[in-house]
Amino acid sequence: MKYVINSLRALPLLGYAVFIGYASTLPSAEMPNLNVWDKLQHFGAYLLFVLLAYPLTLQPRNLHLIVIAICAYGGALELAQAFSPGRYASFLDFIANSFGALSGLLLLKIFLSSNKPRPIQDSLGR
Known part of the structure; x- marks a missing residue:
């Protein structure tokens, strides 16, 4: 039962990863025009990616490994765009993805760090 609950917790992240993968490989003629700066879209998408991944980390100190995996996924999608009609791989998009994840x-x-319990001090500051 615990495995099923943990699997259900992964659904939003998995759905988002599929969405990012799909949107990243759409031919350029099918891309929606959002009238937002392109690099800002990349930055925000990968920042959200990390925030969605956080609840699945068993230990917060391992979060950097998830960030590396998300950056690698972004890099792989950028390379895949080279094979999508009307699209091209962009190193600057990869940089924006990585900065968003970081x-x-x-x-x-x-x-x-701001939510760590702090020791109670007496009136003398001890």
Whole structure:
């Protein structure tokens, strides 16, 4: 039963990974025009990717491994775009993806460090 619950927790991340993969390999004629700066889209998409992955980490200190995997996935998708009609692989898109993922890691590290229990001090600051 525990395995099923953990598998269900992975569904949002898996769905998002499939969505990113699908959107990244669409032929350019089928791409929706969102009128948003392209690199900002990449940055935000991969920042969200890391935030969705966090609840699945068994130990928060291993989050950097997930970020590396997400960056590698982004790199693989950029290479796959070279084979999609009207698309091309872009190193700058890969950089934007990676900065988004790293920013997600930084946000989580800041959040996690600010939520650590602090020792109670007496009125003298001890």
